[in-house]
Amino acid sequence: MLPIVIKAIFFDLDGTLIHMNMKEFLDQYVKALVRSMKRVMPQDQVQQAIQRAITALMTKTNSTKTNQETFMEHFLQGTKHSQQDLLFAFNNFYNNEYKGLRAYTKPHPVAKEVVHQLAGWGYRLILATNPLYPRHAILERMKWAGVDNAPWELITTYEDYHYCKPNPGFFAELLAKIGLDGAQALMVGNNTNEDLSASALGIRTYLATDNLIDRGNSAYKPDFKGKLSDLPACLTQI
Structure with a gap:
């Protein structure tokens, strides 16, 4: 049986696409x-x-x-x-x-390059930040990260979503909005509790280690792990 092809990349924002001490x-x-x-x-x-x-x-x-x-x-x-x-x-x-x-953030040096590269490869880009903030606040942080001009299909904000990570309902809502099964998506994030919980929906996960948050109590293990800069090479092997 051929492996299920990943069609969408879910990107966390804080600590993944932008450097910050949370x-x-x-x-x-x-x-x-x-x-x-x-x-x-x-x-x-x-x-x-x-x-x-x-x-x-x-x-x-x-x-x-x-x-x-x-x-x-x-x-x-x-x-x-x-x-x-x-x-x-x-x-x-x-x-x-x-x-x-x-002033308390710094652009990730490869974030803009990576997201545009993956968009060019045909992946659907989803900004899957925790929807604790209004849309204009999240758009502002995307601007700080230098990824605001990427072709995002969806951006998760508190106006439009009903759950927060690590509740699997957050990922279920995302999948329903874009019409995909969990196996067709990859979650990229730096938090072992919040981002790896996507595994509950069958979403494969890539743990970005640049600003790793690991409290040692996550119920899930990442499918893949590495720096954000390693993500494109990883995708060529899936």
């Missing part, structure tokens, strides 16, 4: 958001609301609400603010202070 970046992200939101609510309430909303996203198990709806619902718990107030404040943050977080 802990440092998230710490600075929260600090910047707290400073920006202080015009709307006290800083201690903002910190609690962020933690509450992110926890709700990472642990949700149903698809009745988008990630944006879940985030807003839990962020606003116990406050007198409307969702419209919050959206206005978030838009202001992402259009201003958020852009300063670029």
Whole structure:
């Protein structure tokens, strides 16, 4: 029997296509958001609301609400603010202070070359970042990475998706949107828990080791492993 041909490449963004220390970046992200939101609510309430909303996203198990709806619902718990107030404040943050977080990232030297090379080979490109953020925030980070002009078929954002990695529902939703079986896709990422969970849907995985995050408790092993620069050569052997 001939092997099933891979038709789509799912790329993680943070730590895979762009260099960053995730802990440092998230710490600075929260600090910047707290400073920006202080015009709307006290800083201690903002910190609690962020933690509450992110926890709700990472642990949700149903698809009745988008990630944006879940985030807003839990962020606003116990406050007198409307969702419209919050959206206005978030838009202001992402259009201003958020852009300063670029200082905590660095473009991966081969990311642009690799994604364009694979597109040229006919692979469907899917930006499969964890959909914890609004679209304009993810597009901004793609710009920092230098991959914003690649021919992405889909970009995962919290407005359009209902689960987060490592929930297999995230990958099931992706496969349904592009009309492929798991065996026809390859997930490329640097996080052994979040990205390798694609294996639950029969998606083969490539663990990018450039900015490896491995807490030693993943239930899955990668099918392939190497630097991002090694990915094209790996695909010629599959």
